Amino acid sequence: MSVVGVVSMKGGVGKTSVTANLAAALATKLGSGRVSVVDLDPQNALHWHFGIEDQQTDGVCLQSMRGGDWGGVALASQFDVDCLPYGAASEVDREAFEELLAAKPDWIGDHIRQAGLDEDRVVLIDTPPGSTVYLKQVFACADLVLIVLLADAGSYATIPAMESWLDEMSSVYPHLQSVYVLNQVDRSDSFNRDVADLLQRHLGERLAPISIHSDEAVSEALAFQQPVLAYDPYGQASHDLARLAAWMITTLNR
Amino acid sequence: MDDHHAEPLTAPLLLQLWRDRWGKSDSQTRAIPFLNGQLSLWADWLAQLSVWAYPGVTIVAGLGCLLLFSVFVVVQFSLNDQLMFSAALLCMALYARRYAGHFVTLLLVGLSVVVSARYMYWRLSSTLVQDNYPDLLFGWGLCLAELHLWLLTMTSTMRGLWPVKKQPIRLPKEPAAWPRVDIFILCKGQTAANIRSTAAAAQGLNWPKRILKIHLLDNGSQDEIRRIADSMAISYLPAGSDCHDQASLINHALGKTDGSLIAIIECHSNPEADLLKTTVGWFLRETNLAMMQTPGHFLAPAASARVMEIFEETSSRFTCALIRRSMLAEIGGIASEPVTKRSHTALKLQALGYSTAYLGFSARSEPAPEFQPASVESRWPSDQEPFLAYRPFGDYSLLWKLRLASFQEALEFFRPIQRLAYFLVPAACLLFGLQAIQTSAALLGAYALPHLTHAYITNQRRLTQHRFSAVTDIWEAVLASHVLCMTAMTLWWTELTERTKAWQSGTCQRPGAFDYKEGLPYLIIFALNLAALVVGLTHLLKSGTEINEMNAVFAVWSLYNVMILAARLAVAEEGRDILRHTRSQKRLPAMIRLASGRTMSCTTENFPELELSLKLPAPMPIENQSTVSISIFHNHHEFSFPVQVTLESDLILRAHIDGPARIVYESLVVAAYSRGQDWPKWLPAQETGDPLPKWLVPVLTAVRGRAAHFVLEFGKLLRMQFGRGRMQIGKKK
Numbered sequence: 001m002s003v004v005g006v007v008s009m010k011g012g013v014g015k016t017s018v019t020a021n022l023a024a025a026l027a028t029k030l031g032s033g034r035v036s037v038v039d040l041d042p043q044n045a046l047h048w049h050f051g052i053e054d055q056q057t058d059g060v061c062l063q064s065m066r067g068g069d070w071g072g073v074a075l076a077s078q079f080d081v082d083c084l085p086y087g088a089a090s091e092v093d094r095e096a097f098e099e100l101l102a103a104k105p106d107w108i109g110d111h112i113r114q115a116g117l118d119e120d121r122v123v124l125i126d127t128p129p130g131s132t133v134y135l136k137q138v139f140a141c142a143d144l145v146l147i148v149l150l151a152d153a154g155s156y157a158t159i160p161a162m163e164s165w166l167d168e169m170s171s172v173y174p175h176l177q178s179v180y181v182l183n184q185v186d187r188s189d190s191f192n193r194d195v196a197d198l199l200q201r202h203l204g205e206r207l208a209p210i211s212i213h214s215d216e217a218v219s220e221a222l223a224f225q226q227p228v229l230a231y232d233p234y235g236q237a238s239h240d241l242a243r244l245a246a247w248m249i250t251t252l253n254r
Numbered sequence: 255m256d257d258h259h260a261e262p263l264t265a266p267l268l269l270q271l272w273r274d275r276w277g278k279s280d281s282q283t284r285a286i287p288f289l290n291g292q293l294s295l296w297a298d299w300l301a302q303l304s305v306w307a308y309p310g311v312t313i314v315a316g317l318g319c320l321l322l323f324s325v326f327v328v329v330q331f332s333l334n335d336q337l338m339f340s341a342a343l344l345c346m347a348l349y350a351r352r353y354a355g356h357f358v359t360l361l362l363v364g365l366s367v368v369v370s371a372r373y374m375y376w377r378l379s380s381t382l383v384q385d386n387y388p389d390l391l392f393g394w395g396l397c398l399a400e401l402h403l404w405l406l407t408m409t410s411t412m413r414g415l416w417p418v419k420k421q422p423i424r425l426p427k428e429p430a431a432w433p434r435v436d437i438f439i440l441c442k443g444q445t446a447a448n449i450r451s452t453a454a455a456a457q458g459l460n461w462p463k464r465i466l467k468i469h470l471l472d473n474g475s476q477d478e479i480r481r482i483a484d485s486m487a488i489s490y491l492p493a494g495s496d497c498h499d500q501a502s503l504i505n506h507a508l509g510k511t512d513g514s515l516i517a518i519i520e521c522h523s524n525p526e527a528d529l530l531k532t533t534v535g536w537f538l539r540e541t542n543l544a545m546m547q548t549p550g551h552f553l554a555p556a557a558s559a560r561v562m563e564i565f566e567e568t569s570s571r572f573t574c575a576l577i578r579r580s581m582l583a584e585i586g587g588i589a590s591e592p593v594t595k596r597s598h599t600a601l602k603l604q605a606l607g608y609s610t611a612y613l614g615f616s617a618r619s620e621p622a623p624e625f626q627p628a629s630v631e632s633r634w635p636s637d638q639e640p641f642l643a644y645r646p647f648g649d650y651s652l653l654w655k656l657r658l659a660s661f662q663e664a665l666e667f668f669r670p671i672q673r674l675a676y677f678l679v680p681a682a683c684l685l686f687g688l689q690a691i692q693t694s695a696a697l698l699g700a701y702a703l704p705h706l707t708h709a710y711i712t713n714q715r716r717l718t719q720h721r722f723s724a725v726t727d728i729w730e731a732v733l734a735s736h737v738l739c740m741t742a743m744t745l746w747w748t749e750l751t752e753r754t755k756a757w758q759s760g761t762c763q764r765p766g767a768f769d770y771k772e773g774l775p776y777l778i779i780f781a782l783n784l785a786a787l788v789v790g791l792t793h794l795l796k797s798g799t800e801i802n803e804m805n806a807v808f809a810v811w812s813l814y815n816v817m818i819l820a821a822r823l824a825v826a827e828e829g830r831d832i833l834r835h836t837r838s839q840k841r842l843p844a845m846i847r848l849a850s851g852r853t854m855s856c857t858t859e860n861f862p863e864l865e866l867s868l869k870l871p872a873p874m875p876i877e878n879q880s881t882v883s884i885s886i887f888h889n890h891h892e893f894s895f896p897v898q899v900t901l902e903s904d905l906i907l908r909a910h911i912d913g914p915a916r917i918v919y920e921s922l923v924v925a926a927y928s929r930g931q932d933w934p935k936w937l938p939a940q941e942t943g944d945p946l947p948k949w950l951v952p953v954l955t956a957v958r959g960r961a962a963h964f965v966l967e968f969g970k971l972l973r974m975q976f977g978r979g980r981m982q983i984g985k986k987k
Binding site: 213 | 852895
């Protein structure tokens, strides 16, 4: 089983979209029953990308509080991705869950392993932005961490914080791989282009070789509750995501 | 990857790409420099003897030579004498071939003719199987094939001996004397982009506009062409929709135009600006000249979509014919006989006493058309200038020359059969025990080897500027199996039906990168030869002292065949690889970004061109002439710029790159093409252009050095023994 965490230091970089679309892209390459996504973001929005309506079942938050198996909250979608939503949870539940996570840094990793998933499954975890307890949990259990960035000043400013966080984490988990992924690139916009070049110079090898282009189809796809690969298979964003998925598979296999 | 599989590659193109790939510049001459030695001086002296001026001397000399020749051909020698005789002639040829000059070439040809004729005479007179029905048939078959090759070589040699090298003729100073020229652009089955670019090139011809008129020729089925003609202010001459072949299109257009010269241009080939300036001068000076052609055929194959697909990579190939209207009208227009229109038109013109000419280009701008088997090519290009050679002889007034030329063309037609025979003989003899030649191996060697060696030397002398003869052999080997089908089909149709549309409907095939499905006959031949080789070798190893010498001969023969055929496989493999590489440079990943923010991932079709074609994976809602942003990806870089686009079809978008976008685009072109060679120097095929393997060169040099050293030392020893004062030489050292 491979666990991939999708994180960012700053909100609004399209992290949830990237998680969902990347999961769908991986599923088209790997086939049905090979890809799961876990939503650790209290916003509980990931399942929307797969056209899954709000269910009566609990999400990972409440299930964990109850001490139940995560396998019970997995929802199948028509895009071959199994989704484990955060679930609608009250403020009290969320705080209790976060306390639990703060106390047991391996909680999520253990639960993913205990969820009865196959050995050859890829699990993507969506996290809330910033350095939260969720982020720590992800670093504890992930094989690969994708750090989503935008080519703008806001993202650029968060890089030092991310770097020091990564330094700290790499001393604890030396085998962890982390890679920056540039989202919503538009090189016809000169500022976007300049920042992208700057980031490329600054990050070098740590930037994934494939960036995701800015594409209206991504937001339109969410409105239709579909991954972008299903909504607009010929769009550039779909193209990039498919390549990124292929690149991830090679990286994980290595 | 599979889509590159069946796409053919023409031989000159392959060679050119191969040279590109391995960084062998095309100016690098393949010719071995000849010496200007004693022999050349003698030749000059002989040619300038005053004796030749006396009447009758040439006739007497000619008769003498003929007598000598017939004696040499028919005289019977014992094995020993034959060996001595061959060795003497061979030594002469080997000595003479190093020297420059036309006389030496003639000498080599003469020697080769004597030896070959002697071989043929011997074959016919004393080696044919006399009885035994299957052997008799088989032996005669082989003999006929040999006779065919021999006749072909002789006729082509005679045709190729005296090339005419001429310079472009200067036009008169005042343009008033220049003729009116009608340009016919054959548009049938062409894409709009092709037509547009050819028409633009024609408009750019260096010729006064008031005496230059451009016409688009088509059978009227495409409105698109009319629009192009209107937008470019050129004339459009639609023939009726029942006109299917190009000859009738041209003949129809003849009636509607009045220029005194007609230039017929194929659509996918863009004429150079100086085309008319360099060619028309000949029409002004040679009042008898009716038609002049540039390389390639302008009539066959018809430019159907299938042919366009085949020729995609050779679009730079330019073919054109210039014809004088009055003379063409006299023969009733372009001949519409199938398959051989070109020859028919030329023959009809020649029948009326007009001449036709062929304008070749220097190898620099145009690789020699390879479809003619190389040994027939009678062209000796001078260094830079275009040269003119009347084909096949300078003058058609002598009927026997015309007959000879036609005879050779007819022989040429059957060349594949003869080729195949050569490939099948060893297999037939070794596998099925047929007996083709009734003689001993020693005699056969004594006659055949000098014959082959002389032929090789002569051929090399004639072709040395173009290529190595072995390479030609490889190409012809495969052409044979491909061409055989074509030959058979053509023969069938020409015989049985007066007119055939089949030629235009896309049945024509070109040998290209090797396709295992199409190449099945070739593989069978290969397997047969391999089997023959194995059988021959086992026979030689098993039979001990009782060796059938002829089996050894056939084993060697099949080994040669296997080598040639295997080399062809290697060429095909490399050809496919090169093709893939070349194509990949034209097709770069790209992206279109609409104003709405939606995008589409696509690929470029013709990368470095300014009228960029983008192939879309799916139809896209896009307005014509709207401005969108496109990005082209190269390695890890993305180049983005705004362009105006037109939808050419559902899936093809044409982007016109101009203004500031052009600067970005050009920097991308530079980035993509200025990387130098991307083939590493250490790859194995790097040295394949050199006739000797690299590891052998130092060995040979060392051996030669050792031998030279030995001779010098020996000479010194002799001098020390027999000469006084020779010691000084040693002291100096």
